[in-house]
Amino acid sequence: MKKSYRIVTYGCAMNRSDSERMAATLESLGFQPARENRAPDLLIFNACSVRQSAIDRIYGQAGNIRELKTRNPKLKTIVTGCVLPQDRGSFKQRFDLVFNIKDLARLRSDLGDFKKPSQQDIDYFKIEPRSQSKFSALVPVSFGCNRFCTYCAVPYTRGLEIDRPAAEIVAEVAEFISRGFREITLLGQTVSSWRDPEKPKYEFVDLLAEIEKMPGKFWLRFTSPYVLDFDEKLIRFLAQAQKANNYLNLPLQSGDDTILKRMNRRYSVSEYLRVLNWAKKQIPDFNFSTDIIVGFCGETGKQFQNTYQVFARIKPAMAYIARYSPRPGTVSQKLMKDDVSAKTKKARLEKLTRLLRKTAKENLEKEIGKTLEVLVDTWRPRKKESLGKTRNFKTVRFPSPKNLTGQFANVKILKAREFELEGKLI
Numbered sequence: 001m002k003k004s005y006r007i008v009t010y011g012c013a014m015n016r017s018d019s020e021r022m023a024a025t026l027e028s029l030g031f032q033p034a035r036e037n038r039a040p041d042l043l044i045f046n047a048c049s050v051r052q053s054a055i056d057r058i059y060g061q062a063g064n065i066r067e068l069k070t071r072n073p074k075l076k077t078i079v080t081g082c083v084l085p086q087d088r089g090s091f092k093q094r095f096d097l098v099f100n101i102k103d104l105a106r107l108r109s110d111l112g113d114f115k116k117p118s119q120q121d122i123d124y125f126k127i128e129p130r131s132q133s134k135f136s137a138l139v140p141v142s143f144g145c146n147r148f149c150t151y152c153a154v155p156y157t158r159g160l161e162i163d164r165p166a167a168e169i170v171a172e173v174a175e176f177i178s179r180g181f182r183e184i185t186l187l188g189q190t191v192s193s194w195r196d197p198e199k200p201k202y203e204f205v206d207l208l209a210e211i212e213k214m215p216g217k218f219w220l221r222f223t224s225p226y227v228l229d230f231d232e233k234l235i236r237f238l239a240q241a242q243k244a245n246n247y248l249n250l251p252l253q254s255g256d257d258t259i260l261k262r263m264n265r266r267y268s269v270s271e272y273l274r275v276l277n278w279a280k281k282q283i284p285d286f287n288f289s290t291d292i293i294v295g296f297c298g299e300t301g302k303q304f305q306n307t308y309q310v311f312a313r314i315k316p317a318m319a320y321i322a323r324y325s326p327r328p329g330t331v332s333q334k335l336m337k338d339d340v341s342a343k344t345k346k347a348r349l350e351k352l353t354r355l356l357r358k359t360a361k362e363n364l365e366k367e368i369g370k371t372l373e374v375l376v377d378t379w380r381p382r383k384k385e386s387l388g389k390t391r392n393f394k395t396v397r398f399p400s401p402k403n404l405t406g407q408f409a410n411v412k413i414l415k416a417r418e419f420e421l422e423g424k425l426i
């Protein structure tokens with residue numbers, strides 16, 4: 001009887017992509033996914049040290065692990081993913097194995113009686129993923145990050161940026177498209193800084209252009225770009241593209257230049273606004289979201305108000321707003337004082353969130369009366385309704401008597417809520 005596994009994933013799309021490659025590796029070793037009501041032989045937590053809350057959730061699994069071990073005494077537990085050295089040491093005392101996600105080959109030698117004969121070394125990028133979706137593919141183009149933002153754990157958990165050769169990326173994308181996938185998302189910690197390691201003059205925009213020319217009906221997305229990588233060439237390409245993003249997650253982090261400098265973000269508010277305004281003016285049906293950290297070290301009320309004013313000016317359709325929490329080993333944790341109170345951070349987050357609800361709905365109300373193309377990603381049979389995303393990443397809900405998941409549908413928009421549109425199938 002085959003051994004079984006279960007992977008619990010925390011964090012961003014890159015972690016979800018890691019889990020797909022991990023699942024493929026385990027299945028090459030003879031494992032199979034555990035049934036929902038069965039205790040697995042192998043339980044893996046794909047962690048995210050970027051937020052303390054995700055790490056706390058793994059510690060909070062202790063009771064569940066004890067219960068699973070009573071049902072399966074041979075259960076082995078593993079932690080991998082984005083794990084800071086401090087968290088790694090603590091996890092080693094509680095779990096059977098902690099390893100770097102790049103070192104998937106270790107699974108073949110560290111699982112003891114689970115070991116199966118196979119090749120000795122694995123190139124992370126060359127592992128064919130076990131995609132969790134039948135129509136939406138996650139394709140990593142790089143691993144790690146060179147930016148060293150002072151608050152960020154990624155360079156310490158994933159290491160410096162390693163760029164994947166264009167030929168490998170294009171081949172993987174082509175394979176997904178040949179299998180009928182409708183959505184391709186290129187992933188990297190700062191995806192737009194990617195360069196082909198074998199042809200340095202081949203830049204991210206060249207990769208997008210090559211994929212854009214591939215035959216077939218699909219949408220091409222990427223996340224998350226970095227402001228300073230945007231130039232006129234990239235924006236001109238996005239302006240005329242038929243498949244590539246007309247939606248961007250373009251992180252701002254703060255609307256105050258002093259805080260941005262303290263964060264080592266390397267751009268000013270005016271530079272951010274210049275890039276965003278280019279995109280708004282040139283890219284048809286442009287839509288964007290942003291990331292904000294409130295309560296960063298030393299952030300005064302006036303500096304937060306600067307962020308609020310910039311936020312009100314740019315009017316994002318969505319924002320991922322987080323309260324600053326120091327991550328062990330980062331520059332801000334070692335050299336700066338976390339001197340904004342939890343109460344103040346909470347109040348600032350709530351104030352920005354109230355503004356977001358307003359700007360998000362205003363953005364969506366512009367779509368009422370239009371017919372939009374939607375890639376359906378969810379069907380709720382009890383409610384007889386479907387949900388999906390437009391090419392510019394707006395969520396649409398509509399009545400649907402049958403399952404249209406993975407298909408394109410034309411939907412006439414009738415109503416706008418704060419974060420989604422409602423319509424009817426045309």
